[in-house]
């Protein structure tokens with residue numbers, strides 16, 4: 001049960017930048033925070049000196065209790081490591097039966113998801129609502145030339161399990177081939 005009675009609140013969202021006002025939390029992830037996640041280790045090493053900003057998450061913090069919902073935006077920069085598009089780390093929810101809703105605000109992305117042997121990919125653009133069902137690991141990939149920005153809403157007690165993705169990754173990667181995003185099977189090792 002929710003422990004405290006929260007006051008209703010509203011946030012101002014700028015569609016073009018993903019800025020939330022007020023925001024109380026911000027996570028920044030640079031290439032060095034994603035060691036080993038891109039397929040081309042040489043390309044990763046070559047980019048590490050510059051250590052580009054890959055994405056930011058802005059949110060308004062609420063208590064991580066059953067019943068509460070987190071609202072946040074992700075601003076995923078355009079770019080590639082080798083031929084692989086910039087992407088988020090990706091995660092399962094620690095509470096595996098917690099789902100999530102994404103709403104595309106700017107740019108073009110792919111939402112890749114995996115549940116055991118099952119794999120799914122959805123195209124996202126401004127106005128796309130994507131549903132991440134319970135039990136699916138999820139990662140977004142910016143396949144465009146401008147920041148890919150989306151809003152996410154998920155249960156505040158969901159938790160993020162990054163370890164499983166760190167160890168096993170997703171079964172497919174999104175790479176640029178002949179100028180277009182293409183899914184290729186992840187090569188083991």
Ligand code: PAN
Nearest residue numbers: 057072074088089090091152154
């Ligand atoms: C999103 C993600 C956000 C960043 O808010 O947390 O896009 O991706 P990673 O958490 O994989 O680094 C979400 O799915 N929250 O549950």
Ligand code: ZN
Nearest residue numbers: 093100138154
């Ligand atoms: Zn999530």
